[in-house]
Amino acid sequence: VLNFVLFPNPHIRDENGDNIGLPLLGADIVSLPGNKHLVALDFQPVLDLSEENVSLIPKRYSHIETKLQSIHSKYQKSSDESIQPLLPWGGDIPEQAKRFFSPYALWTRLSDDNAMDTVSTLVWEAYQEYIDLYLELMDTVQKDVESGVNSQVLQGQEDYLEYRRSNDPARPMLIRLYGEDWAERVIGGVLFP
Template sequence: MRSSSLEPVILPSWRWQPFLNHAVEALARFEPQPYPIPERFLWQSDSGGSTTRPFNVTTATWACKTNKLRQVRAACVEGGEAASVLNFVINPSFNYDLPFFGADLVTLPNGHLLALDLQPALKNDALHTQLVWEKLLPLHQECSKKLPSGGPIPAEAEPFFSPGFLWTRIPLGPEGDELIKEAVMPAFKLYLNLYLEFVDAATPVDADRSSELLAGQLRYSTYRALKDPARGMLTRFHGAEWTESYIHDVLFDLRSN
């Protein structure tokens, strides 16, 4: 077991590098500490594709923790034309009444799939959601004007997303690149800055509330591990055994046992 460096992962030609760099810089004021990651998941490189269209792919992991944030982690994938991905999730301590922060920035051969949210642990609990949504929804309204909708999400996923879920699909090429620069990056900064404002203001909760939050976080982590949309891609790149361990032991490592 090793700890991820507090310096951001650097992947050559990785499209999402500025996003991770911004997140790492924004978190610095919370005096983060390294978060332990099994060594084989810190940096994994493999080859794939066909004989006519081979590719090399690297998946790297960055992670830290603070007194209010149990795990902050980034899964970073660079596979050239095959895929370029940043999956960035902030898992709060269940001793603070905070949502999750989630960003999925995915480039595949058929386009960009981009999502941002402050995701609830207890969606039907007004104490957990009301203030968050009051501040998040105006940001969503502002940001969504500049981006096409990504379409509906599965009904089973709805308990784990807020009404401020920003979800878009945009094309490859100059038009998509411009939208990433002019709309997606500003949205990422706005959503993350709002989340960190909530972290700044958060105070410890009592034991009963902590238990409720833990139960909600466990439901979220279990669902995300079972339904991770990156499972197929990562299996193709790195094999099933590595992928299942990565999903359950790194990406969504909160368990009830």
């Protein structure tokens, strides 16, 4: 199990001094018995993208979103319908989780004979590309960091942590292996504090 989340500084402001809500970088790569693998890589929104004038990445950094769209298209969704995606779509995202997924979520389930090879090659490459682009975004916005807490962004990050604490797919395995008290302490105090 690889569960990796990067939280940007919630104090980041745009060129007008307005608070912005940069996405989290979320990476989940889970290998299950029977050669089954679940993969989710995404720039996960902390603000509700369905609200008016809210975008995943502030317009000032739209070149990053263009790169993200290109990376996503490379692995999962091409504008050319005749091209088979490198990684198949993983199926419906649960309703309560949709708020935390962007249009560029790379979400797949792998279970064929080549699944482990796919994880160690294509998934690994996609993981590296998502991380590299996220670090490029953070480097680009660093100059916009100012003091002051953006309560809406901070609340979005807290909502995300609460969602993950409540819905951690590793919970049953951790409880079975280490007991409920230990599992809840680790989930709430280490994985998603």
